[in-house]
Amino acid sequence: MLKGRHLIKPSDFSVSEIDEICSLAEQIIVDPTSFQDVCRGKILATLFFEPSTRTRLSFEAAMLHLGGAVEGFSDAANSSTSKGESLADTIRTVSSYVDVIAMRNPKEGAALVASRYAECPVINAGDGGHFHPTQTLTDMLTIRALKGGFEGHTIGFCGDLKFGRTVHSLTEAMSRYKNNKFIFISPKELAVPEYITEYLDSVGVPYTTAERLESVIGDVDILYMTRVQKERFFNEQDYIRLKDSYILDRQKMTLAAKNMIVLHPLPRVNEISPEVDDDPRAAYFKQVKYGMYVRMALIAKLVGAL
Structure with missing residues (x-):
């Protein structure tokens, strides 16, 4: 109840x-x-x-x-x-x-x-x-609608994984389902917090890390892009240096599986090129609804x- x-x-x-x-x-x-x-x-x-x-x-x-x-x-x-x-x-x-x-x-x-x-x-x-638990529910409803369920997925999180509350929430939620694994793609400065990886270790959920999106995009069923959030930085120079670390474009999409989906909690800045919007794998505006x-x-x- x-x-x-x-x-x-x-x-x-x-x-x-x-x-x-x-x-x-x-x-x-x-x-x-x-x-x-x-x-x-x-x-x-x-x-x-x-x-x-x-x-x-x-x-x-x-x-x-x-x-x-x-x-x-x-x-x-x-x-x-x-x-x-x-x-x-x-x-x-x-x-x-x-x-x-x-x-x-x-x-x-x-x-x-x-x-x-x-x-x-x-x-x-x-x-x-x-x-951000209601964004997590949004993400999960999207995954269930487009991928058929919550189990057996390789989920790649890309971008700002340190401050990305949507990443932390969805990782925790999807780790409760069977046969999921995670790939965390970020620069070292924006790596996923230790409390997240320690939690995954404690429950025996597999994960790997990567610094290049191109090297792993072909391995993921769900690619979750995130914005580098200016409002989370105390030092503007750090933001300027890292804000364009990962940009998903048409060329990178050619490396991805045909049935992969791309999610993003929005708003985006330039981490997903508008040319990707027409790709049938782009699901971020479906997430909105x-x-x-x-x-x-x-x-x-x-x-x-x-």
């Missing part, structure tokens, strides 16, 4: 619960009109202390498509935190008005703090470089509408 639960990290939900959410999302995709009133009378708060386009708008669209209402802010400057109010007090206040909160915050662990003071479910919409559907399923479950 998911009603009233918080979603702070992917492991908060069991494998069977993730399957339940994805199955509901698939039902919504097939017949969205059957779900257009299930959240009537419910309110979602979107508290975004950090910029967002897809995540915030997809949450808001999801609730509106379910017949519910939305309130919140897209800029911390428009909230009382700009006056010095603590996160705990903000959450205590907002959760007394609404039925569910989706929150993005640049500080790692902020969502966990929020869940301790909230009177309603809290959904982590990204906390710094830590976790799947993101709304999976958030519809999640919200409906957490507020007890379904």
Whole structure:
């Protein structure tokens, strides 16, 4: 039973619960009109202390498509935190008005703090470089739709693996399924954190590392590209030096398998050339639509509408 639960990290939900959410999302995709009133009378708060386009708008669209209402802010400057109010007090206040909160915050662990003071479910919409579990659900729904399931995949993560919260979340989630393995492709400065590799070692999930995309692209079933995130760098010179480390173009795509898919949490800068967009293996804009559907399923479950 998911009603009233918080979603702070992917492991908060069991494998069977993730399957339940994805199955509901698939039902919504097939017949969205059957779900257009299930959240009537419910309110979602979107508290975004950090910029967002897809995540915030997809949450808001999801609730509106379910017949519910939305309130919140897209800029911390428009909230009382700009006056010095603590996160705990903000959450205590907002959760007394609404039925569910989706929150993005640049500080790692902020969502966990929020869940301790909230009177309603809290959904982590990204906390710094830590976790982004609803993007993980989006990625998993896309994988299930396009690859048929969650098992037996070689997943290549490319780009900023140090600060990439979507990478950390999806690695943790997909490691729970059988016969998956990972290839981490990055410069040394942006390598996946040790806590991720230590976790994979502890559960016996195989992984390798590489510094050249061309050397491994032919081995992957799913290529997950990421943006080098300027906002995560303290030193702008380091960002400038690393920002163009990996660019996926048509030439590199010729080295990939015919049934490989390319995912990206977006936004992109120049790590995927626009010439790749027309390739049938490019699935990142399909992810955008799947993101709304999976958030519809999640919200409906957490507020007890379904």
